[in-house]
Amino acid sequence: MSVNIDVHRNQGDLLREYIDVTVIGGGQPGLAAAHTLLCRGLRPVALEASDRTAGSxxxxxxxxxxxxxARYSSLPGLPFPGVDRDRYPHRDEAVASLTAHADRLNTEVRTGCRVSAVRRDDGAFAVEPGEGGRLSARAGVAASGAFGRPHRPALPGLEEFTGQLLHAVGYRSPAPLTGRRAVVIGAGNSAVRIAAELAQTARVTLATVGR
Structure with a gap:
């Protein structure tokens, strides 16, 4: 995809790209932000840390x-695919929808590009991808999520705990915990759904702060 980007060397002889708007993140919020910016006549470049244009x-x-x-899960400019608008789409359907949306956007999405720093620089924003180089943008949008840096609280007794400690980020299926005793901590969507799935093959307790 063609994007209007100026490339030249600054006084320090470092190759720098000058772009309109940098969008940090190529998942749902990043793609939605890029679409909105395009509709306003701007030329964004989205930077995605992973190797795919579907975020986490x-x-x-x-x-x-x-x-x-599905009827309420569309991104701007792209209705969620499928005939049954009342179904709850699977993870893989969401990945396919996000990938299709990225392919249809008339903008560049750079994968494998993890931003390490954003700094003010002479009236613009200097954006530094982790592998070197620098982008200079007159505006930036932070559209990255927390999946890559999950919160692991320092609970008392973890040093002596001899069982398996697994964060929801590392959970894939109930198979490794079949027949075992599991305590799921939390009452959000992920916690309740994981607990319900585990309960089919394991002994599960759901621990929450409130009822």
Whole structure:
């Protein structure tokens, strides 16, 4: 895809690209932001840390489905595919939809590009991808999620705990825990759905702060 990008060397003889808007993240929020920017006549470049234009969706657990029906799960400019608008789409359907949306956008999405820093620089934003180089943009959008840096609380007794400690980020299927005792901590969507799935083959307790 062609994007209007100026490339030249600055006084420090470093190759730098000058672009309109940098969007950090190529998942749902990044693609939606890029579409909105395009509609306003801007030329964004999206930078995605993973190797695909679907954000973190390909790495979610195997049985995950969307939390809202297909009719309410569309991205700007692209209705969610499928005839049954009341179904709850599977993870792989979401990945396919996001990939198709990225392919249809008239903008560049660079994969494998993890941003290490964003700094003010002479009236613009200097964006530094982790593998070197530099982009200079007059505006930037932070559209990355927390999946790549999950919160692991320092719970008392973890040093002495001899069982397996697994974050939801690392959960894929109930098979490794079949027949075992499991405590799922939390009451959000992921916690409840994982607990319900585990309960089919394991002894499960759901631990929450409130009822």
């Amino acid at each position: 969706w390909p790495r979610y657990y195997d049985s995950l489905t969307l939390f809202s029906p």
